Amino acid sequence: MRKFLILILSFYILALFQTSFLVHFDILGYVLNFILIATILINLFENPQKNLGITSAFIGGFFLDIFSENFLGFYVLILLGVSLFIKFILRKYVRIPTIKRA
Amino acid sequence: MKLSPKFKIGIIIILLIALFTILNLTPAKKETKNFFYLISSPIQKALWRIGDNISDFFEMVKEIKNLKKENEELKLKIVGLLAENTKLEELKRENEVLRGALDIGLEKEFKLLLAEVIGKDISQDTLLIDLGSRDGISKDFPVINQQKVLVGKIGAIYQNHSKVILISNKESTFDAKILAPYQTEGFGAGSETETYGIVKGKGNLKLFLDLIPREKEIKEGDLVVTAPLGGIFPKGLLVGDIVKVLKSDVMAWQQAEILPAFNFKELEILFVITNFK
Numbered sequence: 001m002r003k004f005l006i007l008i009l010s011f012y013i014l015a016l017f018q019t020s021f022l023v024h025f026d027i028l029g030y031v032l033n034f035i036l037i038a039t040i041l042i043n044l045f046e047n048p049q050k051n052l053g054i055t056s057a058f059i060g061g062f063f064l065d066i067f068s069e070n071f072l073g074f075y076v077l078i079l080l081g082v083s084l085f086i087k088f089i090l091r092k093y094v095r096i097p098t099i100k101r102a
Numbered sequence: 103m104k105l106s107p108k109f110k111i112g113i114i115i116i117l118l119i120a121l122f123t124i125l126n127l128t129p130a131k132k133e134t135k136n137f138f139y140l141i142s143s144p145i146q147k148a149l150w151r152i153g154d155n156i157s158d159f160f161e162m163v164k165e166i167k168n169l170k171k172e173n174e175e176l177k178l179k180i181v182g183l184l185a186e187n188t189k190l191e192e193l194k195r196e197n198e199v200l201r202g203a204l205d206i207g208l209e210k211e212f213k214l215l216l217a218e219v220i221g222k223d224i225s226q227d228t229l230l231i232d233l234g235s236r237d238g239i240s241k242d243f244p245v246i247n248q249q250k251v252l253v254g255k256i257g258a259i260y261q262n263h264s265k266v267i268l269i270s271n272k273e274s275t276f277d278a279k280i281l282a283p284y285q286t287e288g289f290g291a292g293s294e295t296e297t298y299g300i301v302k303g304k305g306n307l308k309l310f311l312d313l314i315p316r317e318k319e320i321k322e323g324d325l326v327v328t329a330p331l332g333g334i335f336p337k338g339l340l341v342g343d344i345v346k347v348l349k350s351d352v353m354a355w356q357q358a359e360i361l362p363a364f365n366f367k368e369l370e371i372l373f374v375i376t377n378f379k
Binding site for chain 2: 023
């Protein structure tokens with residue numbers, strides 16, 4: 001639950017930062033999407049068997065939808081798609097070597 | 103019955119799509135967004151203001167760099183325009199001189215060459231002009247200005263330049279005529295007479311008229327022009343006007359000081375007479 005609240009607060013702040021502050025510093029008309037980056041990083045570095053990445057995709061997507069002019073669910077579906085794709089790749093094709101204690 | 107993970111994900115996605123479709127089709131979408139906007143607006147405003155200020159600062163820095171470049175470009179342009187302007191001014195001046203010369207019909211009377219003064223030497227009473235032997239200049243050619251005022255004659259000649267010996271030079275001597283309209287007394291009173299003398303340079307831009315017959319009446323302000331006797335200068339070129347008459351009982355001739363008609367400081371464009379009748 002604590003993790004969940006921290007995630008909501010972090011993504012809310014990131015969404016605000018992105019939509020109110022970063023829009024002034026566009027690069028060739030594009031603004032850095034920190035929520036997308038954060039979601040990808042969480043999905044890449046968490047245990048592929050856990051679902052925090054999927055949850056973060058949902059929360060991040062929701063806040064992006066709130067502060068964008070797209071219909072609700074646009075970013076949620078995109079981020080969920082990205083998360084599921086990363087999870088699928090990690091579960092299916094990537095083996096992370098671990099050292100087991102004797 | 104245990105559902106497979108793929109099936110679970112599929113159901114969750116379908117449920118989400120259904121949820122968002124309903125939210126988008128009902129006023130709930132607006133209510134939700136409005137709620138978040140309401141609680142976020144103070145933070146958003148602050149962040150917007152900070153972002154705006156910082157981006158303005160960077161824009162300014164970027165603009166300063168551009169301004170520097172633009173300033174350098176404009177300075178170069180100014181230098182180019184100044185050079186062009188100077189050239190045009192020179193052409194304008196030359197044009198005006200030529201027009202002046204045309205107005206008094208100099209080109210009909212003489213064959214002229216336009217020369218530009220490129221050096222002056224007051225102590226020697228000489229000028230340096232930009233015409234030389236290459237341009238067909240020869241020694242002793244008369245030099246006048248656009249007002250038909252005698253300035254001097256060609257001295258030393260180089261390939262591209264020549265020295266002009268001013269009439270005020272100590273070596274300069276020539277015959278001149280005083281234009282005194284009417285003799286008021288003595289022989290020939292009431293009629294136009296001709297008085298001749300010899301103009302000698304005294305140096306330092308001063309002229310002196312000598313060997314004027316004693317009986318001739320001359321006065322300050324009388325004009326002195328070249329006489330055809332010597333053959334060096336064409337007749338009728340203005341030399342100057344008499345500023346002081348020197349006459350005494352012990353002298354066999356009269357003398358007079360002449361103020362040259364040209365202004366030495368303003369001599370910039372001259373004409374060299376290459377042929378005269």
